Amino acid sequence: MIRGVPGIGMRAKLAAATMAVVGIALVVGTCIVSLALYTALMASVTREATSQLSVAADLVGREGVDGLTGETGAEVAVGTTVQLLGSDGSVVYSTSGTTALTTEHPGVGQVVLEGATPLPQPIEDPGLVVASTGVAYDGKLGTAVVGVSQDSQYEAVHTVLKLLLVGTPLIVLAAGVVAWWLVSRSLRPVEAIRTTVESISSRHLEARVPIPSVDDEIGRLALTMNAMLGRLELGRQQQNQFVADASHELRSPLASLHTALDMGTGDPTGRRWQDLAPVMSTETRRMERLVDDLLTLARGDAGMVTTGRWRDVDLDDLVVEEARRPRSPGRVEVLFEVEPARIRGDRLQLIRVLRNLADNAVRAASSRVVLSVETEDDSAVLRVEDDGPGIPPEERDRVFERFVRLDAARTRDEGGSGLGLAIVRELVTNHGGTVTVDSSALGGARFTVRLPLDSPEPRQAAGLSTKR
Incomplete structure (x- = not known):
């Protein structure tokens, strides 16, 4: 067997997929957290600047420049600058520096914010958030300005961002290791199943995985595998039994023919051949029927259905013809009750179904067999009844198995090979129908065949010939 080039295992694939998903999630989460933190901190800064500006503007409006410089002046926090600009933009008062923080000249009651950005910037000195508003003092117009540092906010955001980015690879690696371990643990039963299945051969189908x-998907897989192995084992046993039964059935006519040949060749006059000819002819026909039955069942097992002969068939005509077919006189009377019933199917297969059922009923009957056909809903119902001993309920499913004979007292010549009912079920199934057996009002068995009136033509199995 040619082995393919080894690829990436399931463990590695799932671990890599987990790491990728976790990594992407952490990166996206880091961006969202950083942005949310920055937005919250900047909102705090702008509120502080606006609050400080309101206090400064109120003091300047009531007391002029002395409101900022006197004992009642505004309390300035660390990193905060308060300025008062003249109408020409010159610095009238400043708590820090001599350069004006803004060039804006808003009107009285109008507040202008500068320096606050919606996203953090990759810079070392982010500057100040500047809030300005127009004020009237000492009969003049000016501008009150407050600048609040952003350093602590940027530092907090950058610290959180660094911690998250440094922790992301560690978390991703840990997620990959955990995923690898979990997948390995989960696949351990699968490997045990694979090892067991690999060791099972066609001669040792009794093994189970x-x-x-734990009742999970893998547990259900194991149950399904065991059920499949059970079916394979049963199929193997049935195949072996089928071969053994077929060999046994063929041995009897072959032995008879071999004996006849020995007897014939032992007579130098050649007269004995005339006496042996009927015996050899009977045994040859018996072998021919058996081989034909075996071939029919083998084709059914292989899915080699007959195609190309699907046409309208009058089932009532087939019943009448079968009932009138010549048989040994005097022992069994064959009657019929028919209604018009036309179906789609293979005429030869339907004739074989009816003949097998009729022959089986004639062999079992005491004096009478009744064949009937009628239509019910979308089906044609064919019934074959006899007044024989009937079939026990516990044996009614088994009669359709191959090489099954319920009457142990019958000889093989009288009873057939035990394949007739198995062939009936195969051909009826081929027509999309069903066949069952129960008790008849005559006292014996009643076989009921239900066939759809418009049975679809079966598909031919791919790669198999259906020619005879």
């Missing part, structure tokens, strides 16, 4: 204690 281990079933995990």
Whole structure:
């Protein structure tokens, strides 16, 4: 067997996928957290600047420049600058520096904010958030200005961002390791199943895969595998039994033919051949029927259905023809009750279904067999009844198995090979119908075949020939 080039295992794929998902989630989360933190801090800064500006503007409006410089002057926080600008933009008063913080000249009651950006900037000195408003003092117009530092806010955002970015690779790596461990643990039962299945051969189908204690997908997989192995084992047993039964059935006519040949060749006059000819002819026909039955069942098992002969068939005509077919006189009377019933199907297969059921009923009947056909809803119902001993309820499913004979007292010559009903079920299924058996009002068995009136033509199995 040619092995493919080894690829990336499921563990590695799932671990890599987990790391990628976690990594992307952490990066996106880091950006969202940083942006949310920055937005909250900047809102705090702007509120502080606006609050300080309102106090400064109120003092200047009531007391002029002395309101900022006197004992009742505004309390200035660390990193905050308060200025009073003249109408020409010159610095009248400043708590820090001599350069005006703004060139704006808002009107009285109008507040202008500068320096606050919606996103953090990758710079070392972010500057000040400046709030300004127009004020009237000592009969003049000026501008009150407050500048608040952003350094602490930027530092907080950058610190959080660094911690998250440094922690992200560690978290991603930890997620990959945990995913690898979890997948390995989860796949351990799968590996046990694979190892067991690999060791099972066609001669040792009795082995079963281990079933995990946990009822999950893998546990259900193990149950399904064991059910499949059970079906394979049963199929193997049935195949072996089929071969053994077929060999046993063929041995009897072959032995008879071999004996006849020995007897014939032992007579130098050649007269014995005339006496042996009927026996050899009977055994040859018996072998021919058996081989034909085996071939029909083998084709059904292989899905080699007959195609190209699907046409309208009058089932009532087939019943009448079968009932009138010549049989050994005197022992069993074959009657019929028919209604018009036309179906789609293979005429030869339907004839074989009816003949097998009729022959089986004639062999089991004491004096009478009744064949009937009628339509019910979208189906044609064919019934074959006899007044024989009937079939016990516990045996009614088994009669459709191959090489099954319920009457142990019958000889093989009288009873057939035990394949007739198995062929009936195969051909009826091929027509999309069903066949069942129950008790008849005559006292014996009643076989009921239900066939759809418009049965679809079966598909031919791919790669198999259906020619005879």
